[in-house]
Amino acid sequence: MNEILEFIGNNLQITYILILAIFVGVEVIKSIPAVLHTPLMSGANALSGVVIVGAILVMLHADPTDYVALSLGFVAVVLGVLNVVGGFAVTDRMLQMFKRKK
Amino acid sequence: MGILLNIIYLIATVTFIVGLKMLGHPETAKKGNLIAAAGMGLAIVGTVFVHEQQVPPLIYILIAAAILIGSLIGWLIAIKVEMTKMPELVSLFNGFGGASAALIGLVEYSKNVNNITQSTTIVSGIIIGAITFSGSLIAWGKLNGSLKSVVRIPYYNIINNLVIIGIVIFAAFMVATGVDSQLLLYAFLASGLIYGILFVLPIGGADMPVVISLLNSLTGIAAAITGILYNNMVMLVGGILVGSAGIILTVAMCRAMNRTLGSVIFGAFGGAATAIGENKALGSIKSTNPSDAAIMMNYANQVVIVPGYGLAVAQAQHVIHELEELLTKKGVNVKYAIHPVAGRMPGHMNVLLAESNVEYNMLVEMEDINPQFSNTDIVLVVGANDVVNPAAHNNPASPIYGMPILDVENAKHIIVNKRSMNAGYAGIENELFYNSKTSMLFGDAKAALTDLVAELKNM
Numbered sequence: 006m007n008e009i010l011e012f013i014g015n016n017l018q019i020t021y022i023l024i025l026a027i028f029v030g031v032e033v034i035k036s037i038p039a040v041l042h043t044p045l046m047s048g049a050n051a052l053s054g055v056v057i058v059g060a061i062l063v064m065l066h067a068d069p070t071d072y073v074a075l076s077l078g079f080v081a082v083v084l085g086v087l088n089v090v091g092g093f094a095v096t097d098r099m100l101q102m103f104k105r106k107k
Numbered sequence: 108m109g110i111l112l113n114i115i116y117l118i119a120t121v122t123f124i125v126g127l128k129m130l131g132h133p134e135t136a137k138k139g140n141l142i143a144a145a146g147m148g149l150a151i152v153g154t155v156f157v158h159e160q161q162v163p164p165l166i167y168i169l170i171a172a173a174i175l176i177g178s179l180i181g182w183l184i185a186i187k188v189e190m191t192k193m194p195e196l197v198s199l200f201n202g203f204g205g206a207s208a209a210l211i212g213l214v215e216y217s218k219n220v221n222n223i224t225q226s227t228t229i230v231s232g233i234i235i236g237a238i239t240f241s242g243s244l245i246a247w248g249k250l251n252g253s254l255k256s257v258v259r260i261p262y263y264n265i266i267n268n269l270v271i272i273g274i275v276i277f278a279a280f281m282v283a284t285g286v287d288s289q290l291l292l293y294a295f296l297a298s299g300l301i302y303g304i305l306f307v308l309p310i311g312g313a314d315m316p317v318v319i320s321l322l323n324s325l326t327g328i329a330a331a332i333t334g335i336l337y338n339n340m341v342m343l344v345g346g347i348l349v350g351s352a353g354i355i356l357t358v359a360m361c362r363a364m365n366r367t368l369g370s371v372i373f374g375a376f377g378g379a380a381t382a383i384g385e386n387k388a389l390g391s392i393k394s395t396n397p398s399d400a401a402i403m404m405n406y407a408n409q410v411v412i413v414p415g416y417g418l419a420v421a422q423a424q425h426v427i428h429e430l431e432e433l434l435t436k437k438g439v440n441v442k443y444a445i446h447p448v449a450g451r452m453p454g455h456m457n458v459l460l461a462e463s464n465v466e467y468n469m470l471v472e473m474e475d476i477n478p479q480f481s482n483t484d485i486v487l488v489v490g491a492n493d494v495v496n497p498a499a500h501n502n503p504a505s506p507i508y509g510m511p512i513l514d515v516e517n518a519k520h521i522i523v524n525k526r527s528m529n530a531g532y533a534g535i536e537n538e539l540f541y542n543s544k545t546s547m548l549f550g551d552a553k554a555a556l557t558d559l560v561a562e563l564k565n566m
Contacts, residue, residue: 012224019335019343026331026344029124030351037131039363039447039472042356042454047197048130048140049352050323052123053204055147055345056330059211061154062337064170067214069163074214079173081210084203086177087184089151091200093144094185099193100137102461105468 044099051092057085115153116341122146123345127352133467150341190462191419194452198246198319201326205239208232208329209296215336216292220285228336230278230295235329237299238306239322245307246318250451263309270302306372314371316452317360321368324353356453363447365499365510392528395546397555400487400522401562407484409440411476413513414460416450417490417525421552424463427489430560431465437563443469444476444486444513446494473513480517488515488523488539489552496537507535521545524555 013020037045060081067074122142129139155170181200188196212233219225248254260266277295280286310318327349334342361368404410412431418424431441443465449456457470471479480486488495498505499512515521521544528540539545548555 012227015224016335019338022340022343023331023347026347027351029344030127030348031355033124033128033131033348034352034355038133039359039445039454040133040457040467040470041130041136042359042447043193043450043452043458044136044140044454045130045352046320046323046356046452046454047193047200048143049127049327049349049356050197050201050204052127052143052147052345053201053323053326053330053349054207055123055150055342056204056208056211056326056333058150058154058339058342059330059333059337060207061151061170062339063211063214064166064173065155065158065160065162067166069165075166075169077210077214079169081207081214082170082173083177083180084210085207086151086174087181088200088204088207089144089147089181090178091181091185091196093140093147094182095188095193095196096140097137097144098185099190099458099461100140102458102464103133103136103467104461104464105133105466 044096047092047099048096051089051096054085054088054092057082057089060085109159112153112157113340115149115157116339119146119150119153119341120344122149123341123348127348190458191451192251193455193458194316194319195247195250197452198243198250198315198322201319201323202240202243202247204326205236205243205322205329207236208326208333209236209240209299211333211336212236213292213296217287217289220287223282223285225336226282226285228332230281232329232332232336233292233296234274234278234299234302235325235332237296238303239325239329241300241303242307242318243303243322245304246315246322249307249310249312250315260305260309263305267305270298270305274298274302310371314364314366316448317357317364317366317368317371319452320353320357320360324350324357327351327353360448360453363453363511365507390541390543392540393543393546395522395548397548397558398562400546400548401559401566403520403522404434404439404485404487404559405437405563405566407439409442409479409483410434410485410487411442411444411480411483411515411518413444413446413486413488413491413495413515414449414456415446415489415491415494416456417492418552419450419456419459419490421490423489423553423556424459424465426553426556426560428460428463428465430556430563431469433560433563437566441469442471442476442479444473444515445470446473446491446513447511449491449494473511477514480514483518484520486515486518486521488521489556490524492525492537493535495539496535497539498535498537505535515539516542516544519544522548524548524550524552526551 064078126139126143129135212229327346331346495515499507499510
């Protein structure tokens with residue numbers, strides 16, 4: 006319990022952003038019609054690939070002789086990019102098909 | 108430099124929120140997706156190039172190679188995949204995102220063992236990433252049929268709880284002692300992987316979309332945790348957006364399927380299967396043929412089509428679109444009634460019909476179409492079963508009792524296309540088929556609809 010309070014005290018800004026982002030996420034998604042749930046799921050899935058930023062940071066900070074860190078970082082970047090590019094591309098493909106009668 | 112990168116991240120974060128918001132409307136959805144993608148690209152390029160560190164060229168080459176390989180594979184999968192395979196694809200990609208988060212944690216762990224806040228975030232990132240990875244792969248295997256649908260593990264609840272308690276103690280131990288052992292670190296990773304498998308293995312195929320949505324949300328949380336670790340706002344906000352979006356979708360899906368999240372996670376669907384066996388008192392079945400069905404539709408004012416996943420299995424989406432166009436040309440008012448969980452994931456049927464060029468404004472959602480059934484002359488049910496089962500309204504003993512359904516029995520006449528009299532996905536008898544207003548059009552959906560279209564063309 007003390008640790009949690011300490012964390013909040015030391016990271017007040019992050020805590021605020023965290024809470025506010027939760028509300029933004031809920032508000033943005035709440036009104037989305039069921040028609041778009043599949044593209045939304047795959048689009049959100051692509052967004053979760055933002056973890057790629059962390060994977061790149063791992064590689065940038067790695068010691069060039071630390072092969073373990075480099076290989077783990079390499080795999081992390083490949084998987085993250087796969088998630089991002091594949092996710093956005095397939096969402097786009099789906100949404101291209103949605104047409105409205107004139 | 109630091110300020111520039113932060114501004115880039117800020118812009119990317121805004122594109123995520125705007126993009127997600129725009130994804131919520133059919134007219135802006137495509138643009139919204141592209142905006143979010145552009146923001147993501149910006150964040151990636153910024154992370155690689157905008158910093159003051161001395162980075163050896165070798166590392167740049169490796170990063171470029173990794174990005175190239177990942178983009179190429181991701182893009183190839185995305186353009187090749189069939190639209191019916193969407194649930195598998197989302198869970199596969201999701202697993203990759205989780206794995207990425209877990210790998211980051213593995214690298215960062217030994218550098219941060221002395222800082223309790225940092226090591227807590229790292230340990231949580233590893234465990235959530237690992238659970239998402241193995242869980243998503245199991246979900247993927249179940250959806251593409253390579254894993255048996257429901258696997259029963261003896262003493263599941265006990266084992267499951269023990270594993271959860273074990274993981275929590277393990278995590279607390281690692282954080283508290285700050286032990287810097289690679290062996291323990293990998294054992295910890297393995298415990299997360301095992302839990303992911305245990306978590307998804309007993310869940311039935313029908314509930315898989317809920318699981319994918321939940322795992323998707325977890326990947327977002329893993330990304331957000333990594334954001335806290337690096338004090339990086341784009342990862343934090345992006346991850347949380349996905350996390351809360353995933354939770355909202357999960358809850359919406361559970362509601363549409365008449366399930367609670369707890370019953371999806373802790374109880375196998377259809378395990379009780381009490382509803383089969385009382386089908387004798389339901390009455391007799393009336394069957395019809397394409398030519399009679401065509402005559403009825405030809406003289407109808409309003410026809411509502413209820414498509415289910417069986418339609419896509421039979422590859423009949425194009426024929427149904429042809430039927431709909433033909434009827435519209437003959438002056439019949441045609442609509443599609445879409446149940447929120449029609450298809451294999453929510454909104455899936457809309458995608459499948461869109462692929463066959465059906466305009467999305469012809470697809471009417473459940474709440475809007477239900478009051479219209481009483482003015483409908485003919486309802487054509489193709490490949491759907493549980494979502495039109497009146498037992499949801501009037502049989503408290505049925506597992507689907509209380510589930511919102513399409514009230515097709517209010518229409519003047521119902522034509523149901525089915526291969527045979529087998530029960531639906533949930534294995535429940537459907538009294539709609541025995542209704543005096545119902546005629547059964549037996550046969551493969553594609554063949555039956557093709558015949559129907561041919562008959563209509565001759566009129």
